[in-house]
Amino acid sequence: MKPIIQLDIKALTFPDEREPALKNIKLNINEGEFIAITGGAAAGKSVLLHAITSAAPKFYPCTLDGTVKVADQDVSSIPLCQMADYLGYMMQEPQNQMVNRRVTDELAFGVANLNLTGDEIERRVNEIMDFLGIWTFSDRMTDALSGGQAQKVVLGSILAMKTPILLLDQPTAELDPKTSSELYRHLGQLNREKKVTTLVVMDKSGAVLKDADRVLVMEAGTVKDFLPVAEYQQKYGNEKKYQRPLPFMVDERSDVIKLSGASHRYKGGITGCQPLDFSLKKGDFTAVIGQNGSGKSTMLKLIEGLVKPSSGAVELFGTAVTKKNVGELRRRIGFLFQNPDDQIFCSSVKDEISFVLKNKNSSKDRNKKLSLQEQEQKIQETLALIGLDGLEEMHPQRLSRGQRQLLALGSVVINDPELIIADEPTSGLNGAQSQVVMEKLARLSAQGVTILLVTHDLAEAREFANRIVVMHNHQLALEFKAEKMDDYLKDLVRLELIEGGDF
Known part of the structure; x- marks a missing residue:
């Protein structure tokens, strides 16, 4: 197979930091591979994606000792704005990546900058809205979206670009299980049928492993393991899960929260929640x-x-909230x-x-x-x-x-x-x-x-x-x-x- 991403990073260091954020990384990602990336907090997963996009060091102030190549091109020689020709990148925080006020404008923004016809832009946006199931809030303001809805919109704007490489930083972290499964199924299909090279920083569910070829395990800014999925599961799949051995201390006589027909509608008539009757006891x-x-x-x-409730009442600790x-x-x-x-x-x-x-x-x-x-x-x-x-x-x-x-x-x-x-x-x-x-x-x-x-x-x-x-x-x-x-x-x-x- 032909490498499409080549990394030879001796060190990537941020100012005033004693230790490099990335160090001693030398590996190739082959064209059409589906790679899952995992590791603990501050292991370097997100920084690695920043290095591949060339945002580090072109946008994020740091010093890179080494080379990063995408499609045989040294990314240091490619203007940051032109990296969109090679790859689509999704940040961990979707709200940081939206630039338009309306959902449909956000979905169309990237493809509109590709000099495509109006019909093609509309076709791609509609195709993405069908797949992600976001027609119901397609006309909504982006600042009125829930975390999961924002994640869908940002992901949709990237998928609409149809780049040969996808870099996705925990794309399902804020999605419900069903939508998460549907998303990974679609990414797997894109990878298999369109040969889209895909790198995904996986969340704790590990659902991405169904479609991944290899798993990159990072620790302290370097590569700890780079294994086929079966070997990764054999080596890391038996980690003990915590089971709660502690008792619950519930006092049924004391309401901490009580909602009585409480509802809320946002500006523009958007329903936040219907009238709710709900109580929570102490403990x-x-x-x-x-x-x-x-x-x-x-x-x-x-x-x-x-x-504020549009109707009904809210009580906390036995007191009406005013x-x-x-x-x-x-x-x-x-x-x-x-x-x-x-x-x-x-x-x-x-x-x-x-x-x-x-x-x-x-x-x-x-x-x-x-x-x-x-x-x-x-x-x-x-x-x-x-x-x-x-x-x-x-x-x-x-x-x-x-x-x-x-x-x-x-x-x-x-x-x-x-x-x-x-x-x-x-x-x-x-x-x-x-x-x-x-x-x-x-x-x-x-x-x-x-x-x-x-x-x-x-x-x-x-x-x-x-x-x-x-x-x-x-x-x-x-x-x-x-x-x-x-x-x-x-x-x-x-x-x-x-x-x-x-x-």
Whole structure:
């Protein structure tokens, strides 16, 4: 086979970093191969894709010692804008890649720059909307999309370009299981029939392995293994999964959350969620699952007070949420956003972790104040918990997506919240990192903290939650005990969450 990507990287180093982000990488990707890329946080997976696109060092400031060739061309000699002739690239954070206000304009943007006819542009856009099933929100504003919807739109705009190479950084991290399966099936078909060379940074589900030829395992910025799929599964496929051994501490007498006919409509009449009747008891660990755009994130925003109910009422801790008391009620809640960058704003890891403690010390309530020694101890304990100890002075945007997710978790748990609302907290994390996050939530739950989790990982929901609710068409469609999930597989198929009863 003929190599289409050739890498000979001695070192790729960012300013002020002691260790290279990539080092000692020498490998070839053959034309028409389907490669899955895996590894822990900060292993170098995303940086490797940046190097192939030549965004590093042309856009991201760094020094590259070595060469990267695509289709026999040294990428250092190709203007960055012309790399779109060779490859399509999807970032980990889809919102960072959208440039248009309307979905259809975003889908057409890339192909419109290829000097194609209007009929061909329209044909390609319609073809992509059919495949991804996004006609229902094709006229919507891109800033009104859910995380999963945004991921579909960005992916669609790339697939419409029909490039010979695809570089996809966790393209299904925010997609529901059924859509994820459909996507990988389509990528596999493109690879087999059109010989599209495909490199995918895989998420923790590992579903991409059904279509991959080889797996590139990265660790500390270099290649640890590069194996055929069968050998990879034999070597790495028996990693022990965490099982929750901890009890649930549910107090059925105490409502932490109560929605009474609460609904929300966004500007332009877009339905966020239909009237919801929903309650969460103290110590509950409830997982919310559902298709992308089914209303899960809107329900969380209603509970947090980030949007007002268009009808009905919201109660927290037995108190009706009003404009006057929402700030005080929020202090008892920890909210983990779907995208960690929506809640990270400090200039160092330590500042981000300690921000809430500084706020406490500025409070008039002396009981909430901590001594400097107590603050430092709590900061170090939290950093150790999330695995970021030793990175205190690093700027958060220099962290990987997975590390930023862990940082966001740390900034929440350090405040000892009574209720944690977590919107896809393991998105962008590998299996081991996801276990760290979920184990921490489980331990907090065993101490009586109430957890409301939105997730696309059904196995995660079954293993850690005591109750599962399913949203469909912007309303609550199903509720059952997590341990009984196998009894509801037909219902999950009917609600288009999974295919054929398998997840």
